[in-house]
Amino acid sequence: MQVNDTSVALNFLPLKIQQFSFSVFRKRSLGEKKEGEYSNYFEQDLPIDSSADVDSKENRAKYWVSFAPVQGFDEFNCQQSFNNWLTLDYLAVLLKERCAQSLHSTEYEIDENGFRRYVDFVLSSYREGREVVWLEPYFLSQEEKFGFLIDFDFKLNQGIPFTRRIQQLSLSLDQNYRSNKNFYIDKYNKLQQFLKVFSARLFPLSSTQQRIDVLLSLQRLPANHLETKHYIFNGNKESSSQYKGIVEHGALEPVQGQVGFFFVCRDQDTDYANQLYKALKGDTFPNNFTGMEKVFGLRMDQVKAKKFRDLNKEALETVISEIRTQQGISFIPIIILPSKSDDKWSQVYNSAKYLFIKEDIPLQFVTLDLLKDANTLKWSVSNIGLQIFAKLGGKPWKVKPTNEKCLIIGIGESHKEAIVDNRRVIEKYFAYSVLTDSSGLYLDMELVGRAQSQDSYTQQIKENIQRIIQCRKQNFKKFVIHTPFKIKKYELDSIRKAIQTVQRDENNDSLEFAVMKINTQNKFFGYDLDANSLVPFESTFVQLSPREYLVWFEGVQYHTPNVYKRFAGPVHIEFRYSTAGVFGKEKSYLQDALNLSGANWRGFNAKALPVSIHYCRLVADFIKDFESLGYAEFQIENLKPWFL
Numbered sequence: 001m002q003v004n005d006t007s008v009a010l011n012f013l014p015l016k017i018q019q020f021s022f023s024v025f026r027k028r029s030l031g032e033k034k035e036g037e038y039s040n041y042f043e044q045d046l047p048i049d050s051s052a053d054v055d056s057k058e059n060r061a062k063y064w065v066s067f068a069p070v071q072g073f074d075e076f077n078c079q080q081s082f083n084n085w086l087t088l089d090y091l092a093v094l095l096k097e098r099c100a101q102s103l104h105s106t107e108y109e110i111d112e113n114g115f116r117r118y119v120d121f122v123l124s125s126y127r128e129g130r131e132v133v134w135l136e137p138y139f140l141s142q143e144e145k146f147g148f149l150i151d152f153d154f155k156l157n158q159g160i161p162f163t164r165r166i167q168q169l170s171l172s173l174d175q176n177y178r179s180n181k182n183f184y185i186d187k188y189n190k191l192q193q194f195l196k197v198f199s200a201r202l203f204p205l206s207s208t209q210q211r212i213d214v215l216l217s218l219q220r221l222p223a224n225h226l227e228t229k230h231y232i233f234n235g236n237k238e239s240s241s242q243y244k245g246i247v248e249h250g251a252l253e254p255v256q257g258q259v260g261f262f263f264v265c266r267d268q269d270t271d272y273a274n275q276l277y278k279a280l281k282g283d284t285f286p287n288n289f290t291g292m293e294k295v296f297g298l299r300m301d302q303v304k305a306k307k308f309r310d311l312n313k314e315a316l317e318t319v320i321s322e323i324r325t326q327q328g329i330s331f332i333p334i335i336i337l338p339s340k341s342d343d344k345w346s347q348v349y350n351s352a353k354y355l356f357i358k359e360d361i362p363l364q365f366v367t368l369d370l371l372k373d374a375n376t377l378k379w380s381v382s383n384i385g386l387q388i389f390a391k392l393g394g395k396p397w398k399v400k401p402t403n404e405k406c407l408i409i410g411i412g413e414s415h416k417e418a419i420v421d422n423r424r425v426i427e428k429y430f431a432y433s434v435l436t437d438s439s440g441l442y443l444d445m446e447l448v449g450r451a452q453s454q455d456s457y458t459q460q461i462k463e464n465i466q467r468i469i470q471c472r473k474q475n476f477k478k479f480v481i482h483t484p485f486k487i488k489k490y491e492l493d494s495i496r497k498a499i500q501t502v503q504r505d506e507n508n509d510s511l512e513f514a515v516m517k518i519n520t521q522n523k524f525f526g527y528d529l530d531a532n533s534l535v536p537f538e539s540t541f542v543q544l545s546p547r548e549y550l551v552w553f554e555g556v557q558y559h560t561p562n563v564y565k566r567f568a569g570p571v572h573i574e575f576r577y578s579t580a581g582v583f584g585k586e587k588s589y590l591q592d593a594l595n596l597s598g599a600n601w602r603g604f605n606a607k608a609l610p611v612s613i614h615y616c617r618l619v620a621d622f623i624k625d626f627e628s629l630g631y632a633e634f635q636i637e638n639l640k641p642w643f644l
Contacts (some may be wrong), residue, residue: 006225008526008542008550009218011191012140014147016213020080020089023209025073028061041066044086045080054082066149067093080146086141087146090138092117094205094212102201109155114522120155121198123190123273128166129156133194136523140219141545145431147214151525152190171405172566183566184534188527191218192272208643212563216525226539226551226591228558230400232439238400243382245602252298255397259328260302261388264319267307270325272371273336277303279381280388289382294391296396302329311335311345316352320359332392334364336371337344350625362391383603392599399436399595402588406478408596409468410434411495412616413487430623431491433468434615437476439591440599442611445619456496465498473502478512480589482612496577503579514589515577518613522572524550531556533563536570539594547575551590553597554608568608 002393010186023477026046032038041064048061065086067463080087099108099119103203109120109132118136125131132155135148154170167173171187174180195216204213211434230238234254239245261280264557265273278284281300282291292298306317316447323331339345349365356363366384386396418430430447448464451457469479481495492515499513526542527534538555550570557565573593575586582589596610609617 006528006530006537007220008536008540009220009529009551010140011151011215011525012138012145012147012149013135013141013216014145014219014221015141016215018145020210020212021077022080022087022207023067024076024078024086024090025066025070026063026076027070027073027153028055029064034062038064039419040087041070042086044083044089045436046076046104049591050077050079050082054079058179061489076332076338077557084146086118088137088139091146091148091205091212094207095137095202096457097120098202098205101492103198103614106209107198118149120153120195123488124196126169127157128160128163128169129154131169131190133190133198141342141548142221142409142543143219145219145317147219150191150194150218151523153189168567168614175575179565181563181565182533184527186526187535197240207636218529220529221526221542223528223536223540223542224587225537226541226587226594227402229377229595230537231397231598232400233397236614241547242397242598247290247295248476251389251394251396252398254297255389255392255394256301256331259298259301259392260304260326260331261325262319262331263303263305263336264310264311264332264333265307265317265468266306266338269338270305270367271334273305273334274379275371275377276334276336276366276384279377283410285378285381285598288378289385291384293389295382296385296394298389304331307587309338311348313355315382316348316355319540320355320361323361330362332362332364332388334366334388335369336369337365342369347629350622350629354626354629355620356502362388363387364391383606386601386603395441396601397439397599398439399598402591403438403478403480403594403627404482405476406438406592407443407469407472407476407609408436408438408477408592408612409465409481410436410612410616411483411487411491412620413449413491414620414627426454426577428452431457431461432616432623433464434612434619435468435597436596436612438478438595440596440611442601442615449474454490458490461491461494462501466502469498469502469539473511478514478591480513481515482517482610483517484519484613484616491574500577502593511579512585513577513579514575514582514583516589516593516608517573517574517576518593519572520568520613522570524572525550525569526550531561535563535567541590548588549573550588551594553594553610571609 044065045060046063052059058325059257080290094111096119100161107122116136120134123131123133129625132153133150135150138149139146156166157509164173168177171180171183199216204211215346226448230240232238233245234250237249263273280292282289292300305321319333335508337349338346340349352363364387370380371407389396411433413431415426415430417424418427429449429451433442433448435444446468448515449457449460451460526536528536536552538552538553540555541549542552543549551573552570554567593610596612597608599611600606600614
């Protein structure tokens with residue numbers, strides 16, 4: 001893939017001057033906790049003697065630090081490079097002081113209880129909430145620059161339900177409540193609006209020692225590009241399109257055995273069930289979907305239907321019993337559900353998922369909201385068919401991998417919490433893994449931790465990750481663990497120790513290991529200022545630090561750079577741990593993560609997330625819902641991808 005040199009404008013305003021100093025007041029830390037008299041101070045690592053080698057380990061120590069004079073604290077002249085975190089704290093203090101001096105209290109908001117150092121600036125207020133642009137001090141390691149991250153957000157007022165109007169104010173939907181194709185442009189314009197209204201009143205920041213100003217244009221970073229996704233179908237035929245490939249070449253692996261379709265609905269919804277049946281046959285929208293047999297090789301000659309006055313637990317158990325009596329045919333129930341947003345039907349949905357999964361019966365839901373809208377059904381029926389095919393054990397496609405013999409271990413967690421003494425505590429720890437290879441083929445799901453204490457839980461994670469690797473080391477030489485951004489430090493430490501134990505026991509340098517933290521809900525954004533849409537190409541990536549990257553899993557296409565929907569922002573990927581063999585090969589592991597976003601069998605061109613993370617998120621949601629309904633735990637291993 002040949003691409004001209006491009007750049008991405010990161011949502012980052014660099015300082016005009018990068019070398020400066022500031023006074024702090026410090027006292028040697030003796031291990032005190034950040035509470036009581038120390039609750040308002042920062043504990044930071046600083047040089048003992050600034051005239052000596054400031055990077056020498058012997059010349060560093062922990063200090064309690066204040067930006068104001070404190071009895072018993074000594075004044076210290078701190079260079080910006082002595083401790084990046086302390087410098088960011090200093091910039092945050094200056095920004096908040098400037099807000100108090102120059103702005104009305106209604107123009108900005110500060111969350112003093114949060115971990116981040118940001119300030120929200122209010123652009124507009126509505127009954128539903130506030131349009132804000134936030135600033136947060138940040139050190140851009142790749143450019144060795146301090147500055148401020150900047151981005152737009154919509155802050156929802158308390159007690160306001162989530163509606164399409166909220167999506168509109170958040171810029172997700174346009175003025176006609178359709179997917180906002182101008183999402184990038186609208187966000188960028190909000191930043192320009194902020195700079196026009198606030199920049200002169202905020203900058204330069206000033207102290208008794210200096211004035212610190214910012215550049216009012218976003219920092220450009222050189223952009224690199226991964227290869228676009230390619231899909232493999234029957235007979236190892238390739239295509240760049242999921243749907244076109246499966247129609248032209250056939251599915252990668254067909255469903256084994258004879259299958260049947262069992263439609264389940266309320267008495268009054270029979271017509272909608274018939275409508276769905278005809279659509280799946282390919283009779284209703286032949287230009288969009290030619291039918292289960294032509295696309296997936298599934299004949300629809302074994303069809304049953306059952307009506308109930310109400311879709312309750314008794315009705316569901318009746319369906320399970322009837323399916324159990326069918327010999328030699330694998331029936332998939334297709335339940336017509338009135339809605340998933342209503343509390344009652346949401347409970348029915350989760351109850352059915354649990355009851356059918358427990359019996360190892362695949363299950364498909366379709367809502368009346370979808371069936372009542374002919375246009376929505378037209379564009380959704382192929383995705384419904386795809387999910388049915390995959391749940392029955394078929395494999396529609398895989399992606400062309402970069403790393404061969406590479407096992408991807410997606411880690412998910414779903415902890416049960418309780419409120420004790422007005423504090424949120426974890427009373428049960430639960431973690432699992434979704435296993436795929438680097439082609440995106442779903443292999444298995446395994447429990448990796450279930451305990452009531454953190455110590456037992458972390459030990460289980462360590463032992464089970466070791467077991468997963470040991471059991472599969474004959475078939476795989478590379479092991480990559482994908483973790484979601486919410487995973488706790490102690491969980492990451494357990495994973496790292498498991499890998500180190502395997503390395504030590506194997507004494508085999510040919511095995512490669514990496515732990516990648518993949519964050520879709522991050523504070524970064526970027527724009528292609530040379531494109532009218534401002535949207536970077538799909539597969540664009542920029543480097544933030546030696547171990548951090550931003551990757552555009554979706555964006556404009558190289559052959560047709562048109563914007564047809566709202567494209568999401570970049571995914572933040574951090575290499576949290578890697579063995580020596582991985583260094584210099586990071587791009588290939590980024591490529592595999594991008595490829596895995598094309599292995600999502602929930603729909604054609606479905607959500608652009610690596611399945612290693614996306615599937616874990618789906619399972620986590622189900623586990624929490626099952627817990628809330630009081631259902632007992634069940635064996636999750638060796639199941640088909642029921643969570644699609």
